[in-house]
Amino acid sequence: MSFSSALPVLIWAVSFGGLVLVVWALSEWALGVWKDDIETRRRAALFSLPRALRLLKSRLKAVAFVFQGPAIIQAAYQQSNGAPFSVKTPSNTIVLISDWHRIKEINAAPEGTLSLLAAAKDILQPKHTMSGFDWNDTRGSDGAPLQMTLRSRLVGYLPILLPEIRRDLAAFIDKRTGSLPRNKLGEMQGPIFPIILEAVARSNARAFFGPELSQNQEFLIVSIKTIEQTLIMAEILRMVPGFLSPYLGQFLSNHLNANKIMNATLTELVAQRFLDRDLRKRGQNIPEYNDCIQWIMDHCPKHKPWGVTRIVHELIAVWFGSVHIASTTACAAVFDLCDHPDLVDILRQEIEHTGWLEFDKSGGQILPLMDSFMKESARLNPIESVSTRRKVLRPFHFSDGTTVQPGDYICSAPGGMNRDPAVWCEPDEFYPFRFVSPQAYKHANTYMKDAPRASAMPLSGDRYKIPEAGKATLYTDISDWQQWGTGKGSCTGRWYASAALKVIIGLLVMKYDIALVDPAAERYFSWRTFKYPYASTHVTIRPNDKFSQKGPSDSDSP
Numbered sequence: 273m274s275f276s277s278a279l280p281v282l283i284w285a286v287s288f289g290g291l292v293l294v295v296w297a298l299s300e301w302a303l304g305v306w307k308d309d310i311e312t313r314r315r316a317a318l319f320s321l322p323r324a325l326r327l328l329k330s331r332l333k334a335v336a337f338v339f340q341g342p343a344i345i346q347a348a349y350q351q352s353n354g355a356p357f358s359v360k361t362p363s364n365t366i367v368l369i370s371d372w373h374r375i376k377e378i379n380a381a382p383e384g385t386l387s388l389l390a391a392a393k394d395i396l397q398p399k400h401t402m403s404g405f406d407w408n409d410t411r412g413s414d415g416a417p418l419q420m421t422l423r424s425r426l427v428g429y430l431p432i433l434l435p436e437i438r439r440d441l442a443a444f445i446d447k448r449t450g451s452l453p454r455n456k457l458g459e460m461q462g463p464i465f466p467i468i469l470e471a472v473a474r475s476n477a478r479a480f481f482g483p484e485l486s487q488n489q490e491f492l493i494v495s496i497k498t499i500e501q502t503l504i505m506a507e508i509l510r511m512v513p514g515f516l517s518p519y520l521g522q523f524l525s526n527h528l529n530a531n532k533i534m535n536a537t538l539t540e541l542v543a544q545r546f547l548d549r550d551l552r553k554r555g556q557n558i559p560e561y562n563d564c565i566q567w568i569m570d571h572c573p574k575h576k577p578w579g580v581t582r583i584v585h586e587l588i589a590v591w592f593g594s595v596h597i598a599s600t601t602a603c604a605a606v607f608d609l610c611d612h613p614d615l616v617d618i619l620r621q622e623i624e625h626t627g628w629l630e631f632d633k634s635g636g637q638i639l640p641l642m643d644s645f646m647k648e649s650a651r652l653n654p655i656e657s658v659s660t661r662r663k664v665l666r667p668f669h670f671s672d673g674t675t676v677q678p679g680d681y682i683c684s685a686p687g688g689m690n691r692d693p694a695v696w697c698e699p700d701e702f703y704p705f706r707f708v709s710p711q712a713y714k715h716a717n718t719y720m721k722d723a724p725r726a727s728a729m730p731l732s733g734d735r736y737k738i739p740e741a742g743k744a745t746l747y748t749d750i751s752d753w754q755q756w757g758t759g760k761g762s763c764t765g766r767w768y769a770s771a772a773l774k775v776i777i778g779l780l781v782m783k784y785d786i787a788l789v790d791p792a793a794e795r796y797f798s799w800r801t802f803k804y805p806y807a808s809t810h811v812t813i814r815p816n817d818k819f820s821q822k823g824p825s826d827s828d829s830p
């Protein structure tokens with residue numbers, strides 16, 4: 273069951289929740305009317321009905337947030353004139369800010385006051401959805417092994433990992449597209465999001481758990497299901513009173529059991545790694561592994577080692593966060609390429625000119641045109657309409673006196689910030705090379721001019737200009753946008769994510785011309801703060817003539 277196919281169940285659950293709220297609000301009013309003497313009842317009827325209706329309206333608005341979160345946030349942002357604003361959700365209030373000064377204040381707050389992990393815990397309900405994982409609201413230095421693994425070891429290993437991932441994904445994409453039905457013209461036609469989702473899952477599985485599991489189709493299917501089922505279970509659990517959660521959680525996880533299977537498979541693997549380590553210490557010739565499991569084990573403090581369960585839980589949590597957001601972000605970028613097919617030719621030229629070998633050597637951090645395009649795509653179309661999400665654990669006061677109460681969330685509003693005309697020139701326009709440095713742009717122009725294909729020389733076109741000087745930044749930069757969150761809580765996987773997305777988009781670009789079957793069709797639906805691509809959006813896929821006639825060359829081969 274995919275998230276979009278589970279939508280009717282969730283809509284039913286939320287509608288049922290809405291109905292409960294209506295009944296509750298009316299009963300509040302009726303009780304107020306009947307509990308006193310006649311005169312008091314008459315007055316109560318007059319005064320409490322509007323109050324009950326107001327309450328009801330505000331509750332219904334909160335329920336509407338589940339289906340229209342991004343639009344509600346955007347509308348409130350537009351009325352806020354840059355000041356903090358709030359939106360109601362069924363369970364709490366989100367206070368949103370959209371200026372860098374307040375973002376710095378959030379970053380400076382202690383974790384015991386504003387907590388990223390507590391917000392994630394609310395959203396994912398890991399105790400019930402992730403085999404009993406009950407992480408602390410404050411991580412402190414205890415999180416260092418994971419931070420070191422993602423920030424340092426994984427990034428350092430990218431030059432070796434990327435060619436391996438690319439070879440695997442090239443074969444995988446061929447196989448998946450090859451099995452799509454053909455239209456009357458003989459072109460392949462089918463949904464693109466599931467292919468991207470599986471590609472991201474394979475890549476992440478290789479990086480996190482090693483080559484064996486990343487090739488294990490059964491494991492991959494169950495691990496993708498884990499994400500969908502976690503979302504569904506967490507949604508349902510958030511709608512019931514806390515005392516019911518353990519029973520309902522137990523019931524749900526018995527029926528939606530992908531997490532249990534993923535957990536069991538990983539537990540076996542990690543336990544084996546511990547045995548291997550012991551054998552290695554005793555002098556046996558067992559090779560070191562190169563994946564996140566191994567690196568976490570290497571970085572665990574001797575005085576407080578992580579056991580098998582902790583490593584498995586932490587990796588499943590990162591799996592959940594990373595596969596989900598990376599695949600939806602990549603899909604949005606592919607939709608943008610469908611809207612701008614001439615851009616595909618430019619990106620091909622860049623990959624051919626640079627060569628995958630150089631790309632690998634740089635750990636996936638080059639291809640400046642592609643980098644800028646991905647950033648512009650995500651700027652205009654952020655998949656998450658909030659960032660820097662923190663749960664308030666103790667009353668928090670901004671320096672201007674704005675106070676946020678425990679239980680509520682503080683977040684930034686990237687959707688509005690990314691289109692602020694005070695910051696961005698022509699903020700609503702798509703300029704794919706907005707973030708390219710003048711040097712890289714000049715260089716690209718030289719080789720584009722030499723390119724044999726006329727269609728590969730449009731950098732001079734208006735669409736491909738740099739609209740404003742001085743805005744050159746990388747996709748992974750956190751200084752000018754909120755894509756990766758803030759400061760000490762910011763995404764530790766962003767260098768890997770940037771490289772892996774370039775590989776996936778690069779392979780699609782080199783191999784195919786992709787077009788939306790119905791460019792006017794709705795592409796996304798929203799759920800709370802998130803936008804999801806419809807899994808059913810169909811594309812037409814034609815092999816890129818040049819690539820297939822010439823065959824892979826040194827520079828463009830996977």
Ligand code: HEM
Nearest residue numbers: 594597598601660661755756757758761762763764765769
């Ligand atoms: C396009 C893909 C991705 C996007 C847009 C993204 C975005 C984010 C955001 C917004 C946060 C929260 C930061 C904050 O609130 O300040 C975050 C946290 C995090 N991300 Fe990513 N992420 C992506 C991919 C990944 C990948 C592939 C990994 C792992 C390899 C990863 C690992 C993490 C971790 C571990 C955290 C928590 C950091 C902490 O607890 O300190 N992310 N990410």
